[in-house]
Amino acid sequence: MKKVSLLGSTGSIGTQTLDVIHANAEHFSVVGLACGTNIALAREQITTFRPEIVSVAHAADAKMLQEEFGRSITFCHGVDGLVEVARWQEADVVVTAVTGAVGLVPTLAAIESGKTIALANKETLVTAGHLVMAAARKHNVAIIPVDSEHAAIFQCLNGESRTTVDRLILTASGGSFRDRTRAELAGVTVEQALAHPNWSMGAKITIDSATMMNKGLEVIEAHWLFDIDYDKIDVVIHQESIIHSMVEYVDRNVIAQLGTPDMRVPIQYALTYPDRLARPQTERLRLHELGTLHFAKLDTRRYPAMKFAYDAGRAGGTMPTVLNAANEVAVAAFLQGKISFLQIEEMIERALTEHTRMDHPTLEEIQAVDHEVRKKLQSVCS
Numbered sequence: 117m118k119k120v121s122l123l124g125s126t127g128s129i130g131t132q133t134l135d136v137i138h139a140n141a142e143h144f145s146v147v148g149l150a151c152g153t154n155i156a157l158a159r160e161q162i163t164t165f166r167p168e169i170v171s172v173a174h175a176a177d178a179k180m181l182q183e184e185f186g187r188s189i190t191f192c193h194g195v196d197g198l199v200e201v202a203r204w205q206e207a208d209v210v211v212t213a214v215t216g217a218v219g220l221v222p223t224l225a226a227i228e229s230g231k232t233i234a235l236a237n238k239e240t241l242v243t244a245g246h247l248v249m250a251a252a253r254k255h256n257v258a259i260i261p262v263d264s265e266h267a268a269i270f271q272c273l274n275g276e277s278r279t280t281v282d283r284l285i286l287t288a289s290g291g292s293f294r295d296r297t298r299a300e301l302a303g304v305t306v307e308q309a310l311a312h313p314n315w316s317m318g319a320k321i322t323i324d325s326a327t328m329m330n331k332g333l334e335v336i337e338a339h340w341l342f343d344i345d346y347d348k349i350d351v352v353i354h355q356e357s358i359i360h361s362m363v364e365y366v367d368r369n370v371i372a373q374l375g376t377p378d379m380r381v382p383i384q385y386a387l388t389y390p391d392r393l394a395r396p397q398t399e400r401l402r403l404h405e406l407g408t409l410h411f412a413k414l415d416t417r418r419y420p421a422m423k424f425a426y427d428a429g430r431a432g433g434t435m436p437t438v439l440n441a442a443n444e445v446a447v448a449a450f451l452q453g454k455i456s457f458l459q460i461e462e463m464i465e466r467a468l469t470e471h472t473r474m475d476h477p478t479l480e481e482i483q484a485v486d487h488e489v490r491k492k493l494q495s496v497c498s
Contacts (some may be wrong), residue, residue, distance in 0.1 A: 118387065121148030121169075121201050121231070123222055124213035126157045128318040129236045129262065129379065133211050134161060136384045140393055148201040150214070150222075155181070162189065169204050171197030195221060202226035209387060211262070212237040215320050216444050217437075217486055220244055224479070227251045234386040236262035238337045242440045244482050245340030259341065260386040265334055266341055267382035268360035268373035273342070276365070284338055285362040285370070287354040288414065291326035294355060298418060304457045306450065323447045327460055328414075332425025333443075336436055339429055346430050351422065353412040358401065376401050420461050424468060433473040434485045441489040442467035449497040463493055 120137060124130040130151070137144040146165040151158045152173045162170055162185060169190040172178050178193040185191075192200050195218070202210050202222035210226040211234040212219050219237035226233060228251065235241070241248055252259050261267050265286045273281070292311050293301060309326045310319060324330035335349050360382075362372040375381055378398045385392065416423040421443075428435040446463040449455045455463070467489055474481055 117142070118144050119147045119206050119208045120144055120211060120387070121150075121204050121207035121209070121226075122146060122211045122213060123150045123198060123202060123219065124152075124211075124215065124237070125149040125161055126151040126154040127213055127215060128321070129213035129383070130211075131157075132380050133213060133383050133387075134165065136380050136387060138164070139395075139397060140384070143393065144387060147206045148204045148210075150198050150201040153177070159184070168206060169201055171201045198222040199225045202231070203229045205229075207231055209234055211383075211387075212240065213262075215239070215318060217243045217440055220248075220479075220482075223248065224251055227255055227257045230255055230257060233257060233259045234262050234383075235259050235341075236383075238263060238333045239440050239444075241337045241340045242333050243437045243486065244477075244479065245336065245436070246476070247479060247482075249340050249343075260389050261337075261341055262382055262386045263334060263337070264357075264377075264379065264382045265361040266338060267385055269338065269342060269363055271373050271385070272361070272363040272371040276363075276371075278343070280365050280367070281342075281344065281363060282348065282366045282368075283364040284342065284344060284349045285364060286331060286334055286338065286349065286351045287357070287359050287361055288328065288331045288351055289325065289357045290353050290355055290412075291328065291330075292322070293326050294353070301458055302456070306453065309450075309457060319451055320444070320447055323450060323460075324443070326457075327421045328419035329421040329425065329443050329460075329464075332422050333440065335422075335425055336429040346426060351414045353414055355410050355412075356406065358403075358406065358409055374401060421464065424461075424464055428468060431473055433475040434471065434477050434482065435468065435473050437477070437482050437485050438467050438471045438489050439464065441486045442493055445490050445493040445497070449493075454497045463496070467493060 146167045148169045149167045150171040155177050171192045175193045178191040182191040199222050202225045210231045212223050213236040217239045219240045223240045292309050310322050357377040359372045362370050364370045376399050428439040442464045446460040
C-alpha cells in the first residue's frame, strides 16, 4: 500500500486525488493533508481519511482543529506546515496540488526527503526548474507528471529512447474564449472566463486556460520534465481535449495518448505508476460517437501569453519567475474585478520588460525576485 501526502487537498486537483484514493482504498492511504482556509472541507477530509498530519493556512485554525481531533493527529500551519507535510516520514508519495509558486519550497523539501513526487504544481518547475530537476537527480527521486498533457507525453515516451524524440506536441483546448476574436475579449466577465468548455478545474487554472498562459507554463514545464529544447515543443489547438498530447519521433512516427477529459485518470496513473488500476468510474472513450476531432494552428497574435512564455523560457534565469509571479498577481486582480481580462497580458508584459534577468539564480534570489514582482504589481492593482 502506498502512503500519500497531499498538498492542496481542498482544491480541484486535491479533491479529485482524494476521489481516486477513496475508490482504491486497498491500494492507498492518506498520511498527510495540507490545505488553505477551507476548513469546513478540510474537516470532512480529516474525518474520512484520518491522516497523521494536517497543515492549514492559519495558526488559529490549526489550534481549533487540534482541539477537535485530539493529539492522534499532528496539526501545523503556514509554509512551515506545508514543508512538514511534504517531509512526513511515513509518506511514500507526495502529490503537489497547491496552486502557484507556494509549491516550490515544500516540493524541494519532499525531494530532499526522498519522496516520489506526483507533480500537479507546474509553477514549481516554471519558477525554479533548474533547481528542482537538479535536486531530483541528486536524491534519485522520480517526478511523475499529473497535468494531463505531461502525463500523456510521459506515457508516449515509455519504452522509447529519448535520443529519437524529434518533437513534443502539447494540445490546448483554447479555453473559454477560443471562438472569440481579440476584439471580442474587451469587457468579458469573470463568470464568462470561468466557463471552461471541457475541464473541471480551479479558478486560477481556468483563467490561465482562457489566456493560454496555462499552456505557456506547460511548455516551460515540459522543457524541464523531459529535458528538451523549446524549439522542439509545439502547441496545437484541439478543442475536444481527447488527444492530450503527442510525441513525434525522428522517423516521423507520432504517438498520441487519448482519453476522455477526466483529471482523475492522470492522477491515478501518477499514483499507480509503473502499474495501472482499473477505473470503471471514468466514461469509456467512444470515438465513433465523437465522429470528428478538430485541430488548429496556434496564433500567438491571438494568444500573446504564449509568446511571453516561450520568450521567458528561452531567456531563462529569472525571467520565468517573473512571468509566473506577474501572471499570478494579474489573474488574482482579474478575479477580484480590479482589472479587465486583457489587462492580464498587459501586466505580464510590463513586468517582463522592466525586469533585468539574473542567470542561474539561487533559491533565495528566486524568492526575492518573486516577492519584488508581486509587490510592485499589487501596488498597481490596489
